[in-house]
Amino acid sequence: MSQNPEPVYDRIREEVAVRAERLWDVGLALHRSPETAFEEREAARLLTGELEREGFEVERGVAGLPTAFTGRTGSGDGPCVALLLEYDALPLLGHACGHNLIAAAGLGAALAVRGALGEVPGSLLAVGAPAEERGGGKVVEVEAGLFDGVDAALMFHPGVYSWSWAPLTASAQIRVAFHGRAAHPTGNPTEGIDALGALIQLFNTLGVLDRRLPAGSHVQGIITDGGRATNIVPEYAEGLFGLRGATTAALEDLVEEVRSCAQGVATATRTRVEVTGVGGRYEHFRDNEVLSGLFAHHLDRAGIPLSEPEPGVYLGSSDIGNVSTRVPAVHPFVAIMGSDASDHTPEFAEAAAGPRGRRVMLAAAEALACTAADVLLRPEVPEEAWACLREKAAAGL
Numbered sequence: 288m289s290q291n292p293e294p295v296y297d298r299i300r301e302e303v304a305v306r307a308e309r310l311w312d313v314g315l316a317l318h319r320s321p322e323t324a325f326e327e328r329e330a331a332r333l334l335t336g337e338l339e340r341e342g343f344e345v346e347r348g349v350a351g352l353p354t355a356f357t358g359r360t361g362s363g364d365g366p367c368v369a370l371l372l373e374y375d376a377l378p379l380l381g382h383a384c385g386h387n388l389i390a391a392a393g394l395g396a397a398l399a400v401r402g403a404l405g406e407v408p409g410s411l412l413a414v415g416a417p418a419e420e421r422g423g424g425k426v427v428e429v430e431a432g433l434f435d436g437v438d439a440a441l442m443f444h445p446g447v448y449s450w451s452w453a454p455l456t457a458s459a460q461i462r463v464a465f466h467g468r469a470a471h472p473t474g475n476p477t478e479g480i481d482a483l484g485a486l487i488q489l490f491n492t493l494g495v496l497d498r499r500l501p502a503g504s505h506v507q508g509i510i511t512d513g514g515r516a517t518n519i520v521p522e523y524a525e526g527l528f529g530l531r532g533a534t535t536a537a538l539e540d541l542v543e544e545v546r547s548c549a550q551g552v553a554t555a556t557r558t559r560v561e562v563t564g565v566g567g568r569y570e571h572f573r574d575n576e577v578l579s580g581l582f583a584h585h586l587d588r589a590g591i592p593l594s595e596p597e598p599g600v601y602l603g604s605s606d607i608g609n610v611s612t613r614v615p616a617v618h619p620f621v622a623i624m625g626s627d628a629s630d631h632t633p634e635f636a637e638a639a640a641g642p643r644g645r646r647v648m649l650a651a652a653e654a655l656a657c658t659a660a661d662v663l664l665r666p667e668v669p670e671e672a673w674a675c676l677r678e679k680a681a682a683g684l
Contacts, residue, residue, distance in 0.1 A: 292657075292664055296585075298403035299656045303395055303649060310652065311645050313337065314391035318640045321376030321387075324418035327354040330374040331415055334394055338413055341398050349415075350431035355424055357433070358413035360401050365409030366669045368659040369434065369614075370397050371442035371607070373419045383636035384420065385445035385623065388648040392443055395652030400659050409663050412437070416606075425606035426567030429613060437614045438669040439578055439662045442607065443651040445639060446620035447628045451583040451593040452574035453618040456503050456531040457538035458604035460565040462511075463489060463549050465558045469522035479520030483513050485556040486524040492548045493528075503533025503601050504541055527565065531604060535570045535612070536683065570608040573679055575615040577672040581661050582617050585654035591647065593619060612680070615672035617658070621647045 303310075317330055331354045335345045343358035361367075372393035373386040382388075397413040414433065417424040434440060444453065465486050470479030493506050500506075508528040514521030528545065532538030546562045553560035583593040596602075607618045623644045628634060638644055661668045 292660055295403055295660045295664065296657050299399045299660060300653055302399035302402040303653045303656065306395060306398060307649055310391045310395040310649065313394060314387045314645070314648055315640055317374055317387035317390055318382050321381035323378050324375045324421040325352070325354060327374050327417050330354070330390065331356055331417070334372060334374065334390060334415060337394055338397065341401060343397070343401070343413065350428045350433055352417055352424055352427055354415070354417040355428060356415035358397065359410060361407035361410040363410050366438040366662050367410040367412065367436050368662050369412040369414050369437045369440045370655060370659065371414050371416050371440055373416055373442070375418050375420050377420055377631060380631060380633065381636045382639045383631050383633065385630065385635065385639040385644065386419065388445045388623070388639055388644055389442060392648045392651040392655060395649070396441070396655035396659060399652065399656040403656070403660070404663070407663065411659065411663070419606055423567035423569060423606040423609070426569070426609050429609045434610055434614050439659070439672060440610045440614050440616040441578070441582070441655050441658055442618055443655060444618060444620050445623045445644065445647060446602070446630060447622055447624050447626050448596070448620050449591060449593050449622045450596045450620045452579045452596065453572055453605070453620055454596045454601050455572035455608055455618065456533055456601050456604050457535040457569060457571040457608060458529065458531045459538060459542060459568040461528050461530065461542065461545065462525060462563050462565050463528060464523065464525045464561045465553065466560070467520070467522045467558045470520045472518060472520055476520070480522070480557055481520050482524040482558055483521040485552050485558040485560070486510065486513070486526050488556060489526065489549055489552045492552060493545065496544060496548060500541070501533065501537065502599055504531060504537055506530050506541070506545060533571065533601070534683070538568070538571075567606070569604045569606050570612050572605065572608045572618055573611040573616070573676070573684065575611070575617060575672050575675050577668065577675045578615055578658060579617045579619060581668070582619055582654050582658045585657040586621070586650055589650035589653055591621060591650050593621070615669070615676050621651055623647050
């Protein structure tokens, strides 16, 4: 039977308020000591320590990732909610994507739900998800079955917009390597087969392709190996290409188009080409309107209104997409800077340790906790959330 959640919301607000300084201290500690993908040892130690201190059963090194973890509490009999914590930083820029705020908010939500409910009906997980920026910790966690049995995966992301859900594309990286034949460019030029020339031709071909791609799709590449000396025709050249598609299906089509272009260039230049995937593929984000509507309602009560994303605007990619295609999930953006700014900048890193960042983190912790309580206490919520996910999956959205 569904419970009246209003008293629980009140208790959650109190639990977040009483922990406000402590949560901000956690956010600042992460900000002061940024750690990049799969190197987040101190972050994992800090966050797991906070969870254990309040009675969560912590498992470290989950999914074979040394800096991943889960904190679990609850009776186990009922729905399961996962609160996602990201805490990796960017090379050279530190927390210029605000993951310190994501971790602090997810931690605060987990502690507030447990504090407000006492004995949690069902299961509450705090999931430590490393390497969102590079490597895809959640991709590995999904493949390891960590989200099996989860009814709602909840997180927020600081940004320059306040949107109820995130238009996040699918993405993949592929390595294209051309093999030719070395020769002296003057002494025996006709014996050479220029692998670098083939790679440059691929860039030109992809430039033509790019002009006819649908919205949300694009290709961006760099040369990672272009030869060793100017007096040798390069026998090997390699490029790394980042591909994005508005949907996972669109991304798969684009990967095949790039592969076809590479094969065509190889035929034309008499080179041999290898096309291989690099790292885990990020799927597009599938918003769950049932859960994102609840989060937006709770955040509005905290004084921060959310709107729908602007049509045609995409905000990059994230491994939360791989979670969202398997279980109901939310990934709203909440602004800590104006829309004329950008993340992945020194200014955004500064804002992630500033007063607006603090306010947003605490409001998001409260809204995440209230949304988690909705899933745990109102049986119709997980039922409707799963129905929403199944409907989107059937429509290919």
